Amino acid sequence: MKNLRKPFPVLQQYVYLNTAASGLLSEKVFDFRQEHDLDFLVSASILKEKQGKLLAGVRETVGNFFNCAANRVALVPNFSYGFNTLLEGIEKGKKVLLLDEDYPSINWAVTSRDFEVNYAVIDENLEEHIETAFKANTPDVFAFSLVQYISGIKLPISFLSKLKQLYPETLFVADGTQFCGTEIFDFDASGLDVVITSTYKWLNAGYGNAFILFSESAPNKIAPKTSGFNSLQGKYKAQEGNFLGKFEPGHQDTLNYGSLKVALQLLKDVGMKVVEERVKNLAGEAKEEFTKMNLLEDRVVKRKIHSSIFNLQGDDKLFNQLRSNDIICSQRGEGIRVSFHYFNTEEELEELLRVLKGSV
Known part of the structure; x- marks a missing residue:
């Protein structure tokens, strides 16, 4: 080995x-970061002229790693930015199911907005509690962590896939920060609508980079309001409209997103x-x-x-x-x-x- x-x-x-x-x-990510900033030091805007190609490569690497088409991958600086942008694109008054004691960046972001919120208790019968909550008051949005950050309690993808089949109209939004990088994950086969992941933990990609995976139908239920220069530019944003651009306004950080690409390559090499x-x-x-x-x-x-x-x-x-x-x-x-x-x-x-x- x-x-x-x-x-x-x-x-x-x-x-x-x-x-x-x-x-x-990792040494590989460190080496990339040094080389990137050396290039920026000696070439300035010439390096930035390559930004579109570099970011497209990151998007493709993320998509290939988790089985999600590159035109459904958004690059964001962290989970909270991506999740809050998404929530701003959901109508007020929608019913949202949360897990009690879930990660604050999920629950606080939801409860700070005008949604009808219900909770499922996290214990040994978590799946049963979720099913009961769905039957009693079917949510428009189910937002949750795949792995709980304090206890480590984990929701099986198989359970979520079956639940999504029973409630196809509910938008399933998962935080993958404590999950992605620990096992093989096939996003398109999971049935989840959205997975948002900060990558400084199990993917070992450093800080300042995260990604969002969208199902093909997810944009039909989300209408983000964010916009800015570069929202309509780039290989995938230009070809597929501006949905991804709503999550990527302004200039993107090629140092941090490039670090994600290198980190994923290391995991791919390990297997x-x-x-x-x-x-x-x-x-x-x-x-x-x-x-x-x-x-x-x-x-x-x-x-x-x-x-x-x-x-x-x-x-x-x-x-x-x-x-x-x-x-x-x-x-x-x-x-x-x-x-x-x-x-x-x-x-x-x-x-x-x-x-x-x-x-x-």
Whole structure:
């Protein structure tokens, strides 16, 4: 097997279990960023003349990676910008279903607008709660995270696909920030209408870049009001009208979007089958051990499907003890969040368990 850790120098210093907070910068992305800014330093506007071609290449790379036509891929600076732009394109008074305690960038953005909002509870019976909410008051929009940022609870794509078949008129809008990059994801086959993803976590693409994937029918339900210079320019925007342009007003950052292209190429080189298998195996081993130690919430223990994000029972003392042992994690909610990516190892899990057991 390839040395999956070599592209990430920080792994030589730490047991890095914090991808759910911030992904790593790879040497390949770093090299691209240096070369890009060197080109800008010596060529200025000549580099910007190539912007259209570069951004078209990023769009095509994203589309190929997630199986979404390039003319349905928007490039945005982060999830919040893309999601708020989308919400501005939805009529006031629409019924929106959210998940209680979901990521604030979703729930706050919706509740700050004039929508009729309902919630489904996040617990071991999450799917049943969602189905009940749909039957009781079918939403116009269902907005949710594919993976919960605190607990790591994960909604299976298979469940969402079946639900969409039952409620084809509901607009399914998913936050893929804690999901994309952890397993193979076929957007067109998923049945989802919109997936918005910040890429600084599991895709390891750095900050300042995100993308939106749209189904063919999604533009029929969204009418964004945003506009600006460049909204109607570019290979795909010019050919397909200005829907994508509504999400991309103004000048785009070729440094950050170019970083996304390089990061996706690295994942492609590793192979998403390898990534998915390693993440799944590490998550399974971790959940088994954490369950034995009574470190997980009951709602997580009782679910069959889970992500590689775990919130462990622990206080400031334990968190500081982990950091003093060079184990990088985060305090989230009422516990300590750890997360495992494909470059993590079984030995790192053992090191984590050693410190945890020593603290009991």
